[in-house]
Amino acid sequence: MKTDELPMPNLPEIRRERRESDIDRRHLIREIDQLRRANIELAKKNVALTTENEDLEKNRFKCNTCFSQKLCVLLPCGHVYICETCSNKVNGKCPYCRSNIEAIKNVFIV
Ligand SMILES: [Zn+2]
Numbered sequence: 001m002k003t004d005e006l007p008m009p010n011l012p013e014i015r016r017e018r019r020e021s022d023i024d025r026r027h028l029i030r031e032i033d034q035l036r037r038a039n040i041e042l043a044k045k046n047v048a049l050t051t052e053n054e055d056l057e058k059n060r061f062k063c064n065t066c067f068s069q070k071l072c073v074l075l076p077c078g079h080v081y082i083c084e085t086c087s088n089k090v091n092g093k094c095p096y097c098r099s100n101i102e103a104i105k106n107v108f109i110v
């Protein structure tokens with residue numbers, strides 16, 4: 001092939017494409033940065049929610065009055081709402097349904 005048969009490079013077109021690809025690259029870098037930041041925020045939220053979930057799980061079977069001792073069942077109503085200690089401070093009435101407490105039993109959740 002002779003030199004004069006080679007197609008002439010379209011310089012303005014090449015420059016324009018290069019400019020556009022530079023702009024695209026900058027956009028992508030900015031987007032990656034934003035996604036990285038969003039990812040960090042989500043990771044932080046995930047840690048907070050995991051901790052909250054663990055706390056909720058820990059307190060799932062705890063007394064609704066003192067929030068520290070384990071639940072017992074009040075009989076005959078059968079409500080599992082407060083602990084044995086708190087059940088002795090409710091004047092013999094279930095704090096949930098107001099029926100008389102005749103007996104208190106431990107519960108064993110398996
Ligand atoms: Zn209690």
Ligand SMILES: [Zn+2]
Pocket residue numbers: 074077078079094095096097098099
């Ligand atoms: Zn009750």
